[in-house]
Amino acid sequence: MNEHMNLTERAIDMRVFFDRKADGYDDVHRSFMETKTALTEALPDGTRRVLDLGGGTGLELFPLFERFPDAVVTVIDVSEKMLDALRRRPFADRVRPVPGDFFEVDFDSDYDAVISTSALHHFEPDDKLILWRKIYGCLRPGGLFLNADKISADRQAETDAFAFYRKNKGSENYPHIDTPLAPSTEVRLLEDAGFRNVTVTLTDRDNYRLFRGEK
Numbered sequence: 001m002n003e004h005m006n007l008t009e010r011a012i013d014m015r016v017f018f019d020r021k022a023d024g025y026d027d028v029h030r031s032f033m034e035t036k037t038a039l040t041e042a043l044p045d046g047t048r049r050v051l052d053l054g055g056g057t058g059l060e061l062f063p064l065f066e067r068f069p070d071a072v073v074t075v076i077d078v079s080e081k082m083l084d085a086l087r088r089r090p091f092a093d094r095v096r097p098v099p100g101d102f103f104e105v106d107f108d109s110d111y112d113a114v115i116s117t118s119a120l121h122h123f124e125p126d127d128k129l130i131l132w133r134k135i136y137g138c139l140r141p142g143g144l145f146l147n148a149d150k151i152s153a154d155r156q157a158e159t160d161a162f163a164f165y166r167k168n169k170g171s172e173n174y175p176h177i178d179t180p181l182a183p184s185t186e187v188r189l190l191e192d193a194g195f196r197n198v199t200v201t202l203t204d205r206d207n208y209r210l211f212r213g214e215k
């Protein structure tokens, strides 16, 4: 039994939501390619073993495999339909899709990098810290965590986002009411999880940042 029932509930809602969205997903999310490409550019030469959290249909893996054709990428995603689209990609033989909730699935170890794009802006800070520690634990020494994700502009906007989420819990679209954290909260949690030299970079979008931490 998961001690964080709110997370289990949220993951199930996510699966239902993204199973429904999978067919038209790429048409909407291709507009984020600049951010996804920036993430690949931030990876060091020689990157090979990669874990992608919430990799979905694998859009961020196009630039990644262009730069690192020999990479091997494990993709954990709760939506089987999103993973079905990933399985049809030209680089599918370099990818290992793992269906499941990234709070529940065991991670392998010794990754060169853990990456994620647009997938981690739905969690309370305490829950995020659990995930950040799990990510830290699966990296090799010197490995990198790169997360390109939505942010709240500041702490007040973060508080407001969670208040809005709670108020609308149960409404039709609530699983996808975003609760992004402020950059200062993200940095604190990354440092609390053990990451060093944490940096925050502006992407092509005002409400997105690329967070980078080293083990």
Ligand SMILES: C[S@@+](CC[C@H](N)C(=O)[O-])C[C@H]1O[C@@H](n2cnc3c(N)ncnc32)[C@H](O)[C@@H]1O
Pocket: 010, 011, 014, 015, 018, 029, 053, 054, 055, 056, 057, 058, 059, 060, 076, 077, 078, 079, 082, 100, 101, 102, 103, 116, 117, 118, 119
């Ligand atoms: C907005 S999509 C991003 C997909 C891809 N990374 C991209 O940038 O195009 C978010 C993905 O995260 C997955 N996801 C959300 N919560 C999850 C969880 N708790 N465990 C595993 N996957 C999750 C969803 O199923 C979905 O495929």
